[in-house]
Amino acid sequence: CTHYLFIVVVAVNSTLPTINAGDYIFYTDWAWTSFVVFSISQTLMLVVGACYYLTFTGVPGTATYYALIMTVYTWVAKGAWFALGYPYDFIVTPVWLPSAMLLDLAYWATKKNKHSLILFGGVMCGMSLPLFNMVNLITVADPLETAFKYPRPTLPPYMTPIEPAVGKFYNSPVALGAGAGAVLSVTMAALGCKLNT
Numbered sequence: 654c655t656h657y658l659f660i661v662v663v664a665v666n667s668t669l670p671t672i673n674a675g676d677y678i679f680y681t682d683w684a685w686t687s688f689v690v691f692s693i694s695q696t697l698m699l700v701v702g703a704c705y706y707l708t709f710t711g712v713p714g715t716a717t718y719y720a721l722i723m724t725v726y727t728w729v730a731k732g733a734w735f736a737l738g739y740p741y742d743f744i745v746t747p748v749w750l751p752s753a754m755l756l757d758l759a760y761w762a763t764k765k766n767k768h769s770l771i772l773f774g775g776v777m778c779g780m781s782l783p784l785f786n787m788v789n790l791i792t793v794a795d796p797l798e799t800a801f802k803y804p805r806p807t808l809p810p811y812m813t814p815i816e817p818a819v820g821k822f823y824n825s826p827v828a829l830g831a832g833a834g835a836v837l838s839v840t841m842a843a844l845g846c847k848l849n850t
Contacts, residue, residue: 661722685826688790692783692830695747697841699723700778703756704770704845713761720753742793748785752778756842771842779838783830 703716727746735741759774760766 688787688826689783689830689833691747692786692826693834693837695749695786696752696779696782696830696834696838699749699752699782700756700775700838701841701845703753703778704774704842705848707756707760707770708767708846708849711765713757713765716753716756716760717750720749723749745786745789745793748782748789751785752782755781767846771839771846775839775842776835778842779834779836780831783827783834786830787827 699720703719706719707713707715709715724746727744731741731744731746734744755777756770756774759777760770763769763773
């Protein structure tokens with residue numbers, strides 16, 4: 654029981670970077686750069702915890718359970734921003750669930766093979782999360798409009814909302830995030846599994 658409670662505690666705390674670091678829908682001139690960085694960080698945050706608990710319990714579905722807790726907690730935490738007068742979609746909740754399902758699928762399909770989870774699950778999770786996040790961003794309010802309508806006075810000057818220079822940094826933020834995420838997620842998946850030994 655203690656270990657399952659621990660899953661809840663860690664999943665809840667792992668959502669805090671999403672809230673504390675702000676949100677990648679709050680676009681600035683660094684729009685696509687922010688998207689790539691946040692996608693990679695969210696992927697790594699998900700995969701290390703999910704793999705740890707997945708291999709700890711040995712039950713396919715634990716990774717999805719972990720991601721569900723992260724998602725629910727972040728949706729609840731968004732209420733704090735809503736109470737301050739911001740729109741509820743000011744902070745976008747990353748789409749962790751489908752990528753966590755892929756981790757579970759890799760573990761289940763290979764008959765609980767830890768190395769397959771690390772390699773196949775890590776790659777699939779790293780490649781899929783930026784794609785799901787971009788689809789997620791398309792469904793919400795225009796971030797630039799939101800940024801101008803609800804300026805945050807505590808922002809440092811370099812974070813002041815300005816017109817984004819589209820394509821200035823990366824031509825394809827999804828591809829860059831997926832490529833980097835696929836490589837780095839394998840390492841973090843291995844770390845998550847290693848924590849159980």
